[in-house]
Amino acid sequence: MKRADETVTTYEPDNSLRKGYLSVFGEIVTELRENRWLMYQLFRRDFLALYKQSLLGALWAFIAPLAGMALFLLLNRSGIFLVGEIEAPYPLYAVLGLSFWQLFATGIVAGSNSLVKAGSMILQINFSRKSLVLASSGQAAVSFLIQFALVLALFALYGIAPGIGILAVPLAVIPIMLLTLGMGFISALLNALVRDTGTVLSMLVTFLMFLTPVLYTKPKDGLLLRITEYNPLYYLVSGARDLVLTGALAEQEGYFLSALFSVGVFLAGLVVFHLTETRITERI
């Protein structure tokens, strides 16, 4: 029984070293193309499993941003924390910003856990491990869609029409996703190697959330301003928010540099992952 499509696979140490680094990109593209259906199935599995034994199910995607927004509203009203001057109603401003922020926050946490969570499966079946990381961010994308529906409801509630820029949201989401996935690839590897990564990351995400003007406006001066100026997440999140609220990008240069940065992070993450995934498997 001879088949034409039989290919010979060779396993040896330092494989990519032998084949040359340029072949890496070709391999990655082929792997991703061949495994689209696997990614969908893995995403579907996580999605179905998440809501199966949960009472409120997808409602949590609404509850989380509303609770966060309410907290900031309370802090602002009592004068403990000042959110700054905002033209749009604060709940709208906050929920919109949070929806983009959550895309990053839940995405990176899910990505970092994807390999460790799959654990024994990775040790027993040889399948595309990149698909595992990519599929894990699908959950974040679904939450984003649900939260965005909440945003639209708020627009209707306040009787405001969103800017024409809302049509560009699918585009604006791309750099955020790329940054999340790039960092997700690296953190998945690190987490598989050293379990501290997961703990550090969930702390870091909370920390970053307060450091990035998502629930408040860009600070006028001080150290926080300087940090914000070099924070790509700020440009990506607030850029996307500006598009929806006003229909224009306020800080174009910063936004495009940040978008470029996220493309770079994504590619770097993908290559690092590709070169080291079998080594990592041994250490899981």
Place this chain on the structure above:
Amino acid sequence: MEGDTVIKAEHVSKKYSRFLKKSMLYGIEDIGRNLLGMRSRSGVLRPGEFWSVDDVSFEVKRGETLGLIGPNGSGKTTLLKMLNGIFWPDRGRIMVRGRVGALIAVGAGFHPLLTGRENIYVNGAILGMGRREIGRKFDSIVEFAAIGDFLDTPVKHYSSGMFVRLGFSVAVHCEPDVLLVDEVLAVGDTGFQSKCYRRIAELMEKGVVIILVAHNMETIRHMCRKALFLWKGQVRDMGDSDGVVLHYLRLLQEEQIRKAQAEKGEQSRTAPERGGGGRITGIEFLDGQGNRADAFATGSPLRVRMEYEASGEIEHPVFAIHLYAGGALYASFISDSRSPLPERLQGRGAVELSIPQLHLPAGVYAVSAVLSREVEYNHIDWHNQEYFLQVGRKENSIGLVALPHRWSPVAAQAALKAKRTGEAG
């Protein structure tokens, strides 16, 4: 690689670290080197590392079945994982032609909360099947697994048998060119086991290469023409499965005896034996002529000589020999009051068990020897399945017993007559 070679392993080695913390640090070092485009110097052992698989070379051709045998920790599973591409070798090279399917742990990708139907799709995708392929095979998968009404029940409510059946069913439907099987057949009921073996036999006929890891030597002898015996990561023997299996069992026996002797030595040093104690000092298998042997033809005479040493006096001793194969007790020989044996034992001595005709099917039997007081379970010394005995050749090894029989021709007219009488009656 030549046309009909499907797997070729050349000097394959894999190292592991004994310590988790070191393993983490070494992992970081290796990854750093890989990223910087430096050689990872994987062929060198660092402190705390050891070779789990050491310089293994072999070749498997289309349609062949190779059995991997060896004690626990001899590197069988690591070798399988390298053949599957989950781990890469640290030294040497593996070449595999075509799609590799693995039955290393069935149902590994199952999510407990999802239903059987949902899990078939997910697991199939993980095993490399496409959307159309699963759609086409879905009914066949469900039928083979025989899970009936449970198809839309979350798999966490499945019995372990159903879980394994579904996992196996998905895995064997992925039409691999090479199928790696690791002990999974040990689970599930016998009906399903034989179904699995039939399925594997079908795949073999199609030219699929099967690599089988099993601790049941009968399975290896039945399914594999060739066997590879791993011992501490190295190839100890390779070739015709009959010979390799026997070699392995002998080594295992020697090892066990050595261990038992070491333990005994330890005991006698630390705690002197209690009064009335004793031990079995040896077992010998003798053929009809009284020569030592460990391979016998079906139906030939067998004598088992058991040597003992009583440290005190043993009253009403009972001797027993048990023959096991594939975990089942095939035959028991227990002495009783009718046996013309001494009422009490003192010092060294020997007894002999004679079996005039050994009507056992071909196979390798593990032999237990027991010395007890008054009743068989009141052990003074018990050598549990420490000896091995080969009976017959594997060509005719079917069935549980080998009853004495002969085949003969019947004259044509006599046969016809018998038939007519039968019809009339």
